[in-house]
Amino acid sequence: MALLMAVPVFVLGTLLILLLAQTLKLMPAGGFVPFWRDPGQHLLLLSLPALVIGKGLVAIVFRMTRASVLDILPRDHVRTARAKGLAEGRVLRAHVVRNAFGPVLTVLGLHMGALLGGTVLVEYVFNWPGLSTPLIRAVEGRDYPMVVGIVLTVSGLFLLINLVVDLLYAALDPRIRAG
Amino acid sequence: MRRLRPRLALPALLILSLVVIALAVPFLGLPNPVRQDIPNRLTGMAPGALLGRDEFGRDVLSRLLWGARISLFIAFTATTIAALAGTLLGLLGGWFRGMAEFLSIRLADVILCFPPILLALLVVTIMGPGVATLILMLSILYTPGFVRVAYGEVLSTRNQDFVTAMTALGATTPRILALTVLPNIASPLLVQYSLTLGAAIVVESGLSFLGLGVVPPTPSWGLMIRGARATMEQAPLLLLWPCLALTVTILAFNLLCDALRDAFDPKSAAGAGARPKPRLVDCLAPGLFPSRVDPGASLSVRGLTVEIDTKRGVIRPVDDVSFTIGAGETLAIVGESGSGKSVTVTGLMGLLPAAARPVAGEAVFEGHDLLRRSPDQLRALRGARLAMIPQDPMSSLNPVHKVGDQVVEAILAHRSITRPAARAEALALFRRVGIADPERRLDAWPHEMSGGMRQRVMIAMAIANRPALLIADEPTTALDVTMQAQILDLLADLRRETGSALIFITHSLGVVAEIADTVMVMYAGQVVEQGPVASVFAAPLHPYTAALLAAVPQDDAAPEPIPGAVPPPHQFPQGCRFAPRCGHALPPCGEAQPLRQFGNGREVRCARAGDLRFGRAAHDA
Numbered sequence: 001m002a003l004l005m006a007v008p009v010f011v012l013g014t015l016l017i018l019l020l021a022q023t024l025k026l027m028p029a030g031g032f033v034p035f036w037r038d039p040g041q042h043l044l045l046l047s048l049p050a051l052v053i054g055k056g057l058v059a060i061v062f063r064m065t066r067a068s069v070l071d072i073l074p075r076d077h078v079r080t081a082r083a084k085g086l087a088e089g090r091v092l093r094a095h096v097v098r099n100a101f102g103p104v105l106t107v108l109g110l111h112m113g114a115l116l117g118g119t120v121l122v123e124y125v126f127n128w129p130g131l132s133t134p135l136i137r138a139v140e141g142r143d144y145p146m147v148v149g150i151v152l153t154v155s156g157l158f159l160l161i162n163l164v165v166d167l168l169y170a171a172l173d174p175r176i177r178a179g
Numbered sequence: 180m181r182r183l184r185p186r187l188a189l190p191a192l193l194i195l196s197l198v199v200i201a202l203a204v205p206f207l208g209l210p211n212p213v214r215q216d217i218p219n220r221l222t223g224m225a226p227g228a229l230l231g232r233d234e235f236g237r238d239v240l241s242r243l244l245w246g247a248r249i250s251l252f253i254a255f256t257a258t259t260i261a262a263l264a265g266t267l268l269g270l271l272g273g274w275f276r277g278m279a280e281f282l283s284i285r286l287a288d289v290i291l292c293f294p295p296i297l298l299a300l301l302v303v304t305i306m307g308p309g310v311a312t313l314i315l316m317l318s319i320l321y322t323p324g325f326v327r328v329a330y331g332e333v334l335s336t337r338n339q340d341f342v343t344a345m346t347a348l349g350a351t352t353p354r355i356l357a358l359t360v361l362p363n364i365a366s367p368l369l370v371q372y373s374l375t376l377g378a379a380i381v382v383e384s385g386l387s388f389l390g391l392g393v394v395p396p397t398p399s400w401g402l403m404i405r406g407a408r409a410t411m412e413q414a415p416l417l418l419l420w421p422c423l424a425l426t427v428t429i430l431a432f433n434l435l436c437d438a439l440r441d442a443f444d445p446k447s448a449a450g451a452g453a454r455p456k457p458r459l460v461d462c463l464a465p466g467l468f469p470s471r472v473d474p475g476a477s478l479s480v481r482g483l484t485v486e487i488d489t490k491r492g493v494i495r496p497v498d499d500v501s502f503t504i505g506a507g508e509t510l511a512i513v514g515e516s517g518s519g520k521s522v523t524v525t526g527l528m529g530l531l532p533a534a535a536r537p538v539a540g541e542a543v544f545e546g547h548d549l550l551r552r553s554p555d556q557l558r559a560l561r562g563a564r565l566a567m568i569p570q571d572p573m574s575s576l577n578p579v580h581k582v583g584d585q586v587v588e589a590i591l592a593h594r595s596i597t598r599p600a601a602r603a604e605a606l607a608l609f610r611r612v613g614i615a616d617p618e619r620r621l622d623a624w625p626h627e628m629s630g631g632m633r634q635r636v637m638i639a640m641a642i643a644n645r646p647a648l649l650i651a652d653e654p655t656t657a658l659d660v661t662m663q664a665q666i667l668d669l670l671a672d673l674r675r676e677t678g679s680a681l682i683f684i685t686h687s688l689g690v691v692a693e694i695a696d697t698v699m700v701m702y703a704g705q706v707v708e709q710g711p712v713a714s715v716f717a718a719p720l721h722p723y724t725a726a727l728l729a730a731v732p733q734d735d736a737a738p739e740p741i742p743g744a745v746p747p748p749h750q751f752p753q754g755c756r757f758a759p760r761c762g763h764a765l766p767p768c769g770e771a772q773p774l775r776q777f778g779n780g781r782e783v784r785c786a787r788a789g790d791l792r793f794g795r796a797a798h799d800a
């Protein structure tokens with residue numbers, strides 16, 4: 001887990017290409033095929049970049065869940081649950097994990113920012129024709145309006161994701177729904 | 180701080196050696212990292228080029244080490260700038276509040292919300308790539324993190340007693356900040372610093388990899404990976420070395436950060452608890468040597484002692500506590516905060532935190548010793564034969580479940596009936612504890628109810644399985660006066676109806692007379708006096724009991740508060756623990772006092788018991 005957290009996404013991506021595409025020849029090294037032309041190939045090409053980007057999230061979610069659970073564990077209502085004589089598994093499921101979920105979700109939303117940033121690197125590594133190629137070209141060419149445009153687009157996406165997260169959070173926690 | 184463990188030493192050593200290498204690179208006599216040697220491009224390991232040569236024939240080992248120098252230089256410089264600027268802004272914002280707070284914290288929030296790589300790319304667009312750009316950009320990127328940490332810590336530190344005291348003594352603000360706040364926030368800042376170093380290296384190498392960070396031909400790990408990608412087929416090792424170097428470096432910083440965090444945070448370092456060992460004789464010949472138990476008693480506790488591992492050593496918040504409570508009786512445990520009342524009962528319920536454990540004594544409940552039951556056996560008793568009403572109904576209900584469901588859950592934990600049947604029972608319980616409109620309330624969320632209502636829910640939950648012993652831990656402290664009276668009446672009624680025994684914990688003697696049969700006064704982890712309520716109240720034997728009684732507001736006498744406070748467990752006096760606050764102390768009080776029988780079921784722990792007389796003549800008149 002610690003190792004997984006330490007590997008930067010572009011290093012992981014590059015090494016995976018080296019291993020799976022170059023050495024084992026299991027997959028193509030990257031590229032893009034439209035979904036409607038070859039769904040299988042599209043998903044195959046999508047899988048590696050998606051996995052690599054997801055790696056950052058795995059680590060974050062792991063950390064946050066742990067911290068959140070440690071924060072909930074000493075709360076009074078957990079003691080109440082134990083005082084009721086609930087089995088430990090049930091205490092954890094219904095009274096710890098359920099409560100710990102909200103903060104995890106929020107942090108997830110906030111880290112979407114880093115994630116969206118990470119896609120720039122990963123798209124570059126896997127030759128995925130997303131926003132990253134024009135972005136990098138624009139930065140290289142000091143094309144200021146283009147860079148600002150792309151940054152604004154991604155920021156908008158980021159805001160949208162966080163809006164969805166807030167709505168989900170409200171669904172999870174009745175206190176927010178009321179307020 | 181505690182001694183450095185290997186967890187801290189290993190990453191620290193690794194980072195130290197990296198720094199030393201980075202500093203020493205120019206003196207190692209390595210080949211020039213930027214000198215090209217095209218005829219020898221991509222050659223493997225050879226003398227003169229230990230790790231081979233890259234796509235321009237440059238020496239890979241040399242580039243790797245020079246790359247470390249560049250990466251660490253950028254990371255350390257940027258992080259230090261960010262730490263200084265961020266800490267300063269956070270200190271100012273936290274200390275002066277108002278405008279300074281608004282500017283520094285809002286600004287930090289805005290930057291924190293922005294995807295970091297995008298921000299970085301914006302800066303590169305304006306300034307062009309290069310080391311200076313990287314440092315500037317990373318400093319901006321990581322300042323908010325430090326602002327947040329410093330700000331949060333200042334807020335919590337500035338209200339602490341010693342800071343208030345210094346302010347009152349007229350110390351100037353910079354002096355207070357430098358002397359008290361800085362040392363207090365040093366450890367979280369150090370954690371943040373190590374975290375940021377790792378993050379800075381990730382962003383720097385990522386940008387260099389995109390060709391937007393360090394400008395070639397300057398060696399950098401990110402650039403090396405970028406270059407080696409093109410020749411991946413011919414020379415896969417070229418790719419491997421910088422990837423490895425980068426990953427190991429970041430790993431070392433992350434591990435250091437984790438270890439620092441754990442070393443500074445006492446919460447995560449609590450030791451695991453152990454239960455008292457079963458008596459050997461009980462294992463060999465159960466029942467042959469029965470412990471001293473009152474046969475008719477619902478609960479009989481003998482010599483209960485609880486220890487907690489803390490940073491300052493092992494403390495004993497509960498020391499040799501004994502009491503007996505018969506079926507249907509009510510025992511009041513009285514004492515100020517910190518006297519060990521709550522720890523005593525949480526110990527009996529088996530709900531002590533992991534660092535605390537009962538180390539001696541026994542607690543026989545319905546024929547079994549609670550302290551030596553397995554966790555599963557205890558669980559089967561808890562909420563069924565043995566139930567608890569907590570102190571704070573606000574936090575004791577789970578905010579994300581409906582209150583009815585939480586009561587149903589308590590019923591289903593111990594009885595195999597259907598959910599609808601349990602729900603019907605919950606409804607009846609709600610009615611019994613006086614919750615208005617119970618059908619609708621079953622589906623209410625905790626935050627929709629008042630404190631009194633929530634405490635009624637907690638009581639409904641506690642009596643759901645008709646317990647033989649109900650433990651109420653200061654059940655009315657968090658409520659207003661009217662509510663208190665109602666809840667007390669409810670408890671008294673319930674006890675009469677169900678015939679269950681009740682342990683009632685309180686720090687005020689006012690309610691004891693109304694509800695309890697016997698009273699046990701605790702001070703600093705020990706029982707100092709116990710006996711029937713009427714006789715203890717009429718003629719207390721211990722100065723502490725007398726002081727508690729005098730502190731109860733009466734119509735005709737002003738309450739006299741007890742000067743001083745209960746000492747914390749690591750500072751309990753050697754002799755009588757009440758001596759520092761006792762107005763009757765004599766030389767013999769310096770000895771540890773045993774609990775002595777005093778006839779009439781009364782016990783007292785005082786050298787001068789019997790010789791001192793505390794009447795309640797004034798009150799009785």
Ligand code: SF4
Nearest residue numbers: 755758761768785786
């Ligand atoms: S032993 Fe002495 S100091 Fe302690 S309560 Fe009794 S009189 Fe006071």
